[in-house]
Each structure stands twice: as structure tokens, then as C-alpha cells.
Amino acid sequence: MEFGDRGTRVLVSGGEYTGGLAAVRALRAAGYEPWVADPVDGTYGALSRAAAGSVRVTDPRADPLSFAGELAKAASRLGAGVVLPGTEPALLALGEHRGLFPAEVAVGAPPPELTIAATDKQSLAARASAAGFAVPPTHLVTLDDLRAGRVAPRYPVVVKPVRSELWDGDVLQRFEVVQARDEAALTAALTGLPDQAGLVQPYVVGPIRTVNGVAWRGEVVAAVHKLADRTWPLDCGVVCSARTVPVEPEVDRAARALMADLGWSGLFNLQMISAGGAHHVIDLNPRIYHSLALAVAAGANLPAIWTSLLLGHRPTFAGYRTGVRFRSEEDAMALWGTLLDGHAGAALRGLVPHRHTTHAVVSLRDPAPTLNILRRAVRVARRRGGPRG
Template identity: 45%
Template sequence: MPGTDLGLVALSMARDEFPPGTALGTCDPETVRRATDKIELERLAVDAALTTPPGKHITRAELESGAEVPLPAIVKAARTRTPTVDGGFASSAVQRVSSRDELLQAARNVPGEAVLIQPALDGELRASSGVAWRGEVVAIVHQAARRIYPPGRGITAFAETVPPDPQVEPGVRRLIAALGWSGIFQAQFVHSADVSYLIDLNPRMYGSLALAVAAGANLPAIWADLLLGRTPRGGTYRVGARFRSEERDLALLGMSALAGDWRTVIDVLRPRRRTAHALGSLRDPWPLLMSGRVARISRHRAQLAR
């Protein structure tokens, strides 16, 4: 079961190298390509009657020549992982830009000749996550992020499960059906001015997966049952389950304290019962203890690569 985009792509391309009878948690390469293509996602969303931010697919040369783009904006690579000439893959983080100089620099950091630019929407980060089998959604969980890091463009720091959104769930089911997807997925939205805008699709295990499990929908177990030909159990979920990413919440705590945002500081420090954690566990503390070391090694390697 792949847990990263790179692992998803690599496993799909190596399906024939595994012995017969091996249960592989991935789709065929063409389906994976479509599921990780941001431009394709916009087309699929339109067909599924889901709303997306008005995007613009534009080359770096056009931007350098003075093409106008409304700011602030979000800059993305056209694909989650962009193939390189040496047979590898290049990636870049989603970037929020507020000035022309930031826009041009962000475009230079994106692999490939073109970038996807969307308006920066202020709103609540939401997600519909689940498991599908041959295009049919078997289980689905809805969540809303109460805190993200970095603010304005980040990833979930604290979230909770919410009731199904009747305006969103049918469209997500149509999107997954159009892909013919089998496996875990997460469709991400920004809810702004009473509209939920689809901003991304993670066709794999994702960062806040522990929330679905804590809410009663053990998505990895359901996926494993489907792969092994068993009848899955536990497809429903409990509203009000909570999730905390220790690393991101601590980073947000430090940022908020330095900025004098005491409301956020108090909110982060407030204890919440029945909260699932991304890494922290009294039964198994090593993932949390080692996460800082892994982050330092990653930063050191990134500096050496520059």
C-alpha cells in the first residue's frame, strides 16, 4: 500500500515484477497518471459537477513575458510528480504568492515548462476521504480542518469529522467512478463563501488518516479486505472525532506566540479528549521522537542539493 505519490507511481509501474497472487494496493499506470494530473482533475471535476477554482495553465515563458495573473494566487505543478530525463521524478511544494516577484520565483521552482495557477481562496480546508473498489466508493469520511500550518496555504494541524455534505459527496462519488479508482483516496476542498472548491485529490494514504480510523472507519483495513477478497467491515464513521498533527500544531503554536496571536495559542494548548494523533502514542513514542531527526536530515540533504 503506497503512502506517498512517488511510491504510488513507482508501484503502479512495477506491477508485473511481483509474483502472481501478490495483492498490490495500486491501480494500473494509466489510471494513476490520470489521478495525479492536476489538469485532468479539473476536467474530471467539471464532469462530476464539482466546483474548482478558476485555474490557468500557463508556461514560464508566458509569465516572464508579462502575462497577467490575478494575485494573490496559488502556484502548482501540473502533475504531482513530474518525470525527469534521467528516469526519476521531480516535485515542488504548492506555493502561495502575493506579488509579481514571488509569482515568477515560484514558477521557476516548479518542474516542467508550465504551471497551474489558481486564485488564493480564504476559507476552511475540508476533505472527503474513503476507499473505492473499481470506481465504487465503499466507505467515505468527511472532515474539516480547524487549524492548518502554515496558515493560509498549509496542511491540517487539527481536524474533526463532520456530517456528510450533500452538495459534495455525490460529486466525489462521480469523480471516483470516472477514474475507475480502487484504493484509498482523499478529495480536498476549500469551503469559501458557501461554496466548496475542489483543490486536490490524493489517491493514496494521506496525513490525517488516523482521524478516519479513530472515527470508526478503518480505511486501510477496509482496503486490505477488498484486496484479499474479503467482505469489509466498519464503513460508517462517528461525527466529532478529532485529530492532531503534533508537529504542525507545535509549529503553529510557536508562530502564533511570536505574532502575539494568543487566541490561537490558547486554542492549541487546550486539551481535547478522544483526539487521535499523527505520531504521538504512549504505547509507541518512537515515531514522534524520531520525526525531528528525520526532518533535520531532510533539511540537510536539501541544502546539499542546492
């Protein structure tokens, strides 16, 4: 696959996450020159040999305007031709403050209203249903509703924030999806959310399937289908073991209809659970995502395709290889959890190595990011081994 303007400097945020590391590696492999912009030093992306360098910027969750302004100055100083936001806060900040960048810099952030629409979990249910997907029954529930007896969910349920990133005081904060097995757990989950309100859905059991790709003005330019083997945490976690699978035409058509409805431009990760003969949409991440390395290893260099589109080129997408596997470092925890749940056979099968497996962080060709894992392990060990308060 040929990409336009090879050698262009690309400034990427989100290098503190494994998806950001995958983006940096993918851009270098495609012939671009990636630079990393993060709010802390020594991130996965900054440590990678694929990165040409790194700059320190304000956390977009704490100060979106300062983040965008510092990124704009860095882009001008480095002569970057493209800026790629790696997180939802970065998408929102750059979409809101696009005017701070020189006109010749392509910024991969749509207007903020498009990002808000794409990350709204309540409207996702209606949009996904209209596109042809099944959707678990979704209700906005407040803590007052629960205490007053106005809702009587059948447990277990899944509790979601209305968006993954929400303002909590003056800071944008990330809130995770959790499972609640009883009223006490649901009360605790709602109490921890802004306005003590969240979306409640039945807990659907089944394999997780995702469609990952790049859209441009609502048109899906490239798409990769994958099937998850495990997540961590086991109940409502991120995919930590997966493999690419053939395109399922019905799912692909519905995913394209959803992206067209949103008018989205950029990366996306659409998640669904297959149960009862239907594919139930559970989430949409319109950004760089955790298992991005799998698509790249399968021959679909999504970050490079996105960059090329921003530069005004339309690369030809020739498909991807099926049977390619992905494993993140959290999979060790998932296998341990599977064993503790009484599924020894599944845990042992998960230990069997497979050819053509790519990892989220560990790489013989790029070993430095692994230092981040070791540093985190040392910090955890020190905290657990230190004096108790």
C-alpha cells in the first residue's frame, strides 16, 4: 500500500497508552516521521525507537486550551504536517481550538459536536439500531430513581457513563463501564458517576466482535474485523487477546451505515457482543484504541491511512490477513482470572503460543517501551510492600 507524502512529520498524542505506541510504530513503518506529545515523560510512545522525538504538553483533561496551544507551537517548531489526537480529550480539545494551528497543518480532529455525537453512549443505541444492529435495552437511571423504586433492573446489569470522558468539576475525567450484580453494586456505581446518573443495560454474555477502521467524511475507507478471546477485567474489560476474522457482510454493512450516519472522519473501534443470533452493539471508540497493533500486523495500517487521507491522498485498501493474533500484557491477568473462575482448561489453552501473534507493548525490534511495564510493576510492588497507613 502506498501512502502520500512519505517523510512527513506527524505529531501524535496519546503515547502513554498502548494504542498510541501502536500508532507511532505504524507511522514509522509507513515512512512517516512520528513525534510524540504527552503530558508525562517516558511514555510508551516516547520510549519507542520508532519515535523521532517527543515534546511535553499539558494534559488535555486538565486544560484543553493550553494543550491545543502547546501542540500548535510544537507543530510549527517541528514543521509537522499532521497532528493526530490519540484520546477523546485530545479530540475534543483540538476540534474546539483548531484555529490555533497554521492552515498548512492537517489536524485529525472533527468539530467537537461530531466527537460528542460519536461518544454519546445513549444516542449510540438509537443510531446502531437504525443502522441494523441489535442493541441491549438501555435506560438512563439516576440514584434517586433507584432509591425511589422507579426502576427494578434484573441483575446482573452493566452500568455505563453517558460518555467515557465527563467533566467532574474543572477536570475532564474518564469513567469506566462496570458490572453490577445487585442493588448495592448498582448504588455504588451510580454514586461514583457525575450527577449520580448512568446508562443501565442487561449484562449480555457472548463473544466480543469488533469492527475497526478508518472513515472519511462518513465513508469507511478501511475496515478490519476481529474476534476477542479474552478481556481484562473479565466482565467489562478491554480486549487483551484476539484474532482477525473474515468480514461478516451483515456486520460490515451495518458498521458502514453507522459511520455514515455519524459523518465520522478518523479511526474507530466498534464493539459488539454476539448472542442469540444477533450482534448487540455495546460501545464505539472513535479514536486510537487499545488493540490497534492487531490491524497493523494484519496488513491494515490504519494510522497511516488516516494520515494519508488528511494529507489529501486516497490510498487503496487491499484488505487484511485473517488468523493474525494479538495479545496485550494484561492477558496474563485474564488467564489467571479464568483459572480462578474454575475454567482451568480454558486458562491452559490460553497459554499455548501461536505463530503470527503481535503484542501491545513487547517487541524484540523495539524493546525500550517494555521498560514502562517494569517500572509500573516496581511501583506496584513498592506500594504493596511499604508501611500501611
